[in-house]
Amino acid sequence: MKQFFRKLNKIDTFSPYFFLPFILLLYFFTSMFDWHRFEMFNIHVSIWPAVILAVICYYIGVYVIDKMKWTIPSFGLSFLGKYVIHFIVFLTLLGLCSYIWMVFGGGLGISDESNRRNLNPKLNFFSQLLWFGVLLLLSYKMILEKHMTWKKGFIYGSIYVFIIFLFVLVAYRTPLIIILFTGIIIVHYVVKRVKLTWFLTTLLVIGVAFSMFSFIRVLTEDRSLEFNNRDQPDVELTEEARDQLLTAEQKVNQTPLWVRALNEESVTGHIVLSTIIEYTQENGYLNGEVHKGIFSTILPGKQISPRMVVTEVVNSISVEKGKVITRGNRTTTPTFIGQLFLDGGYLLVAIGFFLYGALISLLYNKVKQEGIRSFHSVAYAFTITVFTVSMHTGLLDLIFVLMLGFVIIASSIIKVDQNQLRY
Known part of the structure; x- marks a missing residue:
């Protein structure tokens, strides 16, 4: 057994070949423990052909770029490299001002679900730059440290915790x-290697913590508000269908609510993806409407967000079965596979995951060629994290698309020595 764990810990936990596909498969594996929710929503379309295709195409993208040893080109912008850190500092200050203005003007989202939903969208957008800027600066500063002492580690850790607290x-x-x-990931590459067994334990703790975070948020919502209404659609069902629905609900309710909360996000993601595939079988693909919505939301006038489009799609199927997957006026996280599938089916899933794998491999090659004590490590850590998170949320927020674009371009042009962070 010890020999098995020794071999297991030799795996580079955060390499392109392991981290993202492992999280993706783990996500959908845990979703199989559905506590009869699949029966309640009458889920019958398999997601596995799409999931397996996504993993295969991702590995092809990683492997091809790895073997060619290609990296991100500089796009002819190398002359801007010396300004990257200064620009990050500017973004951080802009985010700080926006965060303060948002909190004092709209209240704290954790105190009330309606507050969270009604935060000023422009201020909320720019406030994200606060954690983004601090994360990049702090991670880069850690990388440039030749000798990481306990005191420095405590200071960096305290800043991380403070920023997390602000966004809690x-x-x-x-x-x-x-x-x-x-x-x-930064700690793994520049401070101390994170063993796979330690990572799996940490992943379990973080997963349970965030599941309980969501669970408490739901429990504390004000049910008297229309926004939090849990009424189900009033539709005519056959007597047999009604009996099946009631029986499925009884089975679901036999499992304690806190147990269901442990993997509710992955189960919901499975239900949404299956329903998206079922929708396209009956109605065809949206041919880019979801992805177009990422950018159209910043246009003047009333715009429909891409997640609201997903909500309308999945509810149009589930309402006919007497249930809604997402409550009215709320948005749906489609999973990244679902996001691609809704717009272009298996072909777009294949293309999207091939590009994911290729881009991550391009950044990883840059780290291997230029060394881990560089901004390239920060860019790689941030990019693979956002891509992995998007396996559940989808990559539908413009701010995250812009952040990814920035770190990728910054990684390709930056050439900074250790003195450039000392202002």
């Missing part, structure tokens, strides 16, 4: 997960 107050989980895992 507004009750958005995605930034917290990105901050945590980017920090862990």
